[in-house]
Amino acid sequence: VLLITTLVVFAPLGFFKRIDSLKYTSGLAVALAIVFLVITAGITFVKLFNGSIDSPRLLPNITDMTSIWNLFTAVPVLVTAFVCHYNVHTIDNELGDSSPIQPVISASLVLCSSIYILTALFGFLLFGESTLDDVLANFDTDLGIPYSNILNDVVRISYALHLMLVFPVIFFSLRFNLDDLVFPSASSLELDNWRFSSITT
Numbered sequence: 001v002l003l004i005t006t007l008v009v010f011a012p013l014g015f016f017k018r019i020d021s022l023k024y025t026s027g028l029a030v031a032l033a034i035v036f037l038v039i040t041a042g043i044t045f046v047k048l049f050n051g052s053i054d055s056p057r058l059l060p061n062i063t064d065m066t067s068i069w070n071l072f073t074a075v076p077v078l079v080t081a082f083v084c085h086y087n088v089h090t091i092d093n094e095l096g097d098s099s100p101i102q103p104v105i106s107a108s109l110v111l112c113s114s115i116y117i118l119t120a121l122f123g124f125l126l127f128g129e130s131t132l133d134d135v136l137a138n139f140d141t142d143l144g145i146p147y148s149n150i151l152n153d154v155v156r157i158s159y160a161l162h163l164m165l166v167f168p169v170i171f172f173s174l175r176f177n178l179d180d181l182v183f184p185s186a187s188s189l190e191l192d193n194w195r196f197s198s199i200t201t
Contacts, residue, residue, distance in 0.1 A: 013168035029165035044126040
C-alpha cells in the first residue's frame with residue numbers, strides 16, 4: 001500500500017515546481033476534511049435527537065502530572081493544522097499581483113480554524129469521556145446508529161486521502177528549505193532540473 005501510494009500519489013504531486021500546480025489537490029484535501037466534519041456533525045445530531053449522548057464534562061480531569069502532560073498531545077495537531085503558513089511567501093511570490101494575499105490568508109485561516117474547532121466540538125460531543133487523543137481512532141467502534149460501519153469506513157478513507165493530498169504541500173516547502181540549507185548560493189531550484197530531481201527523490 002505504501003509503495004503504491006508513493007508511486008501513484010506522492011511521486012507525481014511531489015515533482016511540481018510551482019505550488020500553484022497543487023491548487024486542485026489542496027482544494028480536494030479541504031473538501032475531504034469538510035466531509036469528515038459533516039459526517040461527525042451528522043452523527044452527533046442523530047445521536048442528540050435519539051438521546052443517546054451523555055452530557056460531556058467541560059473541564060479536563062486532572063488527577064496527576066501525567067494528566068497534565070496528556071493535555072499537550074493536542075500541540076502537534078495544532079502545529080500541523082495550519083500547513084499553509086510556511087507556504088505564504090511562496091504563494092505570494094507566484095502571484096503576479098500580491099495585493100490579494102491578505103484576503104487569501106484571512107479566508108484560509110477562518111476556514112481551517114472553523115473546520116478544526118467544529119470537528120473538535122462535534123467529536124467531543126459525540127464521544128464525550130471516551131474521546132481518544134486522535135478522534136479518528138474513535139471511528140473504529142460501533143457508533144450506535146444505522147450504517148455505522150459504512151460511515152466509519154468513509155471517515156477513515158476520506159481522512160487518509162486528505163493526508164495523502166496535504167503531504168505534497170508540506171513537502172513543497174521542505175524541498176526549498178533543504179535546497180537553501182545545502183546550496184545557499186546556488187541558482188533558483190526551479191531552473192536546475194538535476195538538483196530539483198535529486199532533492200525531490
